[in-house]
Amino acid sequence: MDDDLDAVRVAFDDETGVGTITMDRPDALNALNGQLRAGIIAGLQRLEAENEDADGVALRAVVLEGAGEKAFCAGADIGGFSEESAGASSERDHYEYIRDFPAPVIAKIDGYCLGGGLETALACDFRLASESSTLGFPEVNLGLLPGAGGVQYVTKLAGPAVAKELAMTGEYISAQRAADEGIVNRVYSDEGFEDEVDAFVADLAGQAPLAVQAIKDSAHMAVQSGLEEGLRYDAKLFGELLETEDHAKGAAAFNEDREPEFEGK
Ligand code: CAA
Numbered sequence: 001m002d003d004d005l006d007a008v009r010v011a012f013d014d015e016t017g018v019g020t021i022t023m024d025r026p027d028a029l030n031a032l033n034g035q036l037r038a039g040i041i042a043g044l045q046r047l048e049a050e051n052e053d054a055d056g057v058a059l060r061a062v063v064l065e066g067a068g069e070k071a072f073c074a075g076a077d078i079g080g081f082s083e084e085s086a087g088a089s090s091e092r093d094h095y096e097y098i099r100d101f102p103a104p105v106i107a108k109i110d111g112y113c114l115g116g117g118l119e120t121a122l123a124c125d126f127r128l129a130s131e132s133s134t135l136g137f138p139e140v141n142l143g144l145l146p147g148a149g150g151v152q153y154v155t156k157l158a159g160p161a162v163a164k165e166l167a168m169t170g171e172y173i174s175a176q177r178a179a180d181e182g183i184v185n186r187v188y189s190d191e192g193f194e195d196e197v198d199a200f201v202a203d204l205a206g207q208a209p210l211a212v213q214a215i216k217d218s219a220h221m222a223v224q225s226g227l228e229e230g231l232r233y234d235a236k237l238f239g240e241l242l243e244t245e246d247h248a249k250g251a252a253a254f255n256e257d258r259e260p261e262f263e264g265k
Pocket residue numbers: 027028029031032074075076077078079081085112114115116117138139142145146147148
């Protein structure tokens with residue numbers, strides 16, 4: 001597994017419970033080759049292992065970012081994606097791994113976020129972008145469509161007109177336009193970006209982790225199911241959370257007018 005970590009850097013802060021995976025191919029604008037895709041999965045597995053000996057939930061949130069000044073990720077590595085994608089469908093890919101990961105994953109977008117890079121960000125739970133970032137689906141210029149669900153995701157977030165506009169024209173949009181369309185959660189000034197992202201992630205990491213996991217689960221269910229099935233599912237999750245120590249801690253803290261300290265139990 002350590003070989004798989006060659007194209008990424010992985011860090012874990014045991015004070016905050018925040019893990020960081022840095023896609024580390026800055027000379028190629030962090031384009032996704034096989035090694036980087038495997039690295040993202042291996043990085044998530046390494047971070048998930050922080051929970052193994054923990055009393056409760058140690059890993060509270062994961063930030064996914066790109067190394068260098070210019071890009072989150074400029075998409076699939078154009079040199080080699082045809083052979084990779086031919087063999088990729090049988091395995092659980094990094095998009096699916098991020099989507100199903102128990103802790104929330106935050107795409108920290110600073111620069112180009114294109115093609116498979118945008119699809120990687122769309123598989124994450126949150127997209128936080130600096131105002132000078134640029135997003136888009138250039139695949140049509142290569143005679144392709146976004147192959148990892150880009151049209152599906154953007155249609156659900158922003159509607160079919162926006163999804164078709166992005167994927168059919170291949171034109172890039174600003175972070176602000178992406179936020180206006182509901183594709184990006186927050187846009188921050190370039191100067192304040194690092195601090196604002198840290199504050200957002202710290203807040204998220206301080207929330208009750210079992211409730212956060214259940215909410216992620218519920219949101220996925222809402223996208224895939226009808227309302228009746230989704231409501232039944234949420235009622236089941238709610239019943240389970242009522243039994244947790246975190247719920248008791250949250251209620252006690254409210255009654256005593258202080259901040260709770262959740263443990264994921
Ligand atoms: N794959 C491989 N290498 C890439 C790359 C990519 N997707 N994007 C950039 N690079 C490389 C460039 O080849 C260049 O390498 P060299 O210095 O060795 O020449 C380096 O990164 C820097 O890039 P540029 O010099 O092009 O930087 P720029 O600032 O002039 O332009 C850009 C930036 C507009 C993002 C331009 O690099 C670009 O258009 N990149 C391709 C974007 C793209 O089409 N992505 C979609 C790929 S398809 C896909 O993603 C679908 C899928 O999942 C299957």
